[in-house]
Amino acid sequence: KPLSLVHFNSKPSTRQCERLLLGCTTMALVAHSAGFSATYGTYCMFVWCFCFAVTLVVFTLDVTRLHGCMPISWDNFTVAFAMLATLMYVTASIVYPVYFLRSECPSEGCEVRNYRIAVTVCSSVCCFAYGAEVFITRAKPGHVVGYMATVSGLLKVVQAFIACIIFGALANDSEYNRHIPTQYCVVVYSLCFAVTVVVVALTVSGRTSSLRFPFDRFVVIYTFLAVLLYLSAAVVWPVFSFDKKYGTPGRPEDCPRGKCPWDSKLVIAVFTCANLVLYFTDLVYSQRIRFVSHSAV
Template structure:
């Protein structure tokens, strides 16, 4: 017992739906890594990315679970609720991505040279990774904002969308770095500036919120977020028009995919990925702007 008469360990962190979700995350994450290390295997950049996702999420989830059980998160200078739901949202997106990437590059209908046993292990990896993504999504569902309940900004729809926007921007950056030829035209370079600027400000908003320092700012944080979201909509709208024109118009680019373009190293494919996810992020920012009109911010300092 602590001096205030409470328990040192937080039983609710284990004996609750949220605790059950986190334990499922740990079990499935450990199982996925073990299967890959034992027999399924991974190679190249895509395999390394998947393994990084599984190891990173397992490590952070273990730390979160331990701090919650021991109540030591109260000693950390962050807004714990904002941090945990932001991380759960990020982990959900990362696991979904890994659950798609791994079978696409490592799971084939026919048995590989290593034998059918390897294929069976890779099927098990894909299943465990997919189920684990639902476990993280369950945590987001359990801790999200509900009517009549005061929560942190990251638990609101607008806060969760910020995490998704930053993640989509990372996908755009990956496509840009994969020989997208964005430096051939000044307008496409402008689009890169738009992606970078919006990503940077979104990360700052998430960081300030998770740190619990919104009340120490010298300007209204809620007004800043709404104004920034509106400007981001305008910037992404311009990029959503400019990028396709200077990538796929006959005058500046190639309308169709070239026949001699190798898979995974084709600039046209990278341009298409950037165009698609630019419109996805535009839709997310518009949705964010709509939801930001319906929430009220509660600033708190840890």
């Protein structure tokens, strides 16, 4: 039996207005004087513009009540977006000051540094604002909610986001094509990411009830397989990246910052282990969700 849905309070809240105001302020500060450049700056600007645009659409649809005409599960969509926006703002709030903020004044003057400090503060506050929305709308004991509001549903968004980070590191000269086992790891990342996105898409589209198989059982089986696949990748990738026989144990001294294959390999190894932990945690909660949904029959 698919998980039942219940509508949260769909009235436009002051929280949405606060996020819109903070997002608009952040973009205005960057465009006015703080500035951005290179890939990292473009990513940060994309995060702020994307989250602001989607939040504006959500707010508009809430005000006009037009979301009822859309062929999606609105509650699942809004909580999934809030989780995604939180993760995107976390990365932007870290990346921007790391690459653009220094203790000394830049060549453009101290005013630019002050604007960049303000951008960092606004971005960080907006991150907490989206995180608060996830905390408020998450599943609570005794309440029947949409799947994306459960811990398992929220973890699906985090897993997909971390997979995107892994893909970014793979594309950044990771030398994964040098060994067949590392290519196998890429297949693992791609397969798990694809199925996770399908699970989220089915849930947000509200199509889980029309499936020919129990959705909650499928989620448990897939998550179990994902744990096994990521466990193999968490062993294979470090061996063929850092073992003396296949790779380099330590970071080469002549490796430029931001364009070093060893750094990309390290990022992939760390986030592979992180996703392994997330999938294992997801498996535990998926079992709990399945038990509750069946016991309620």
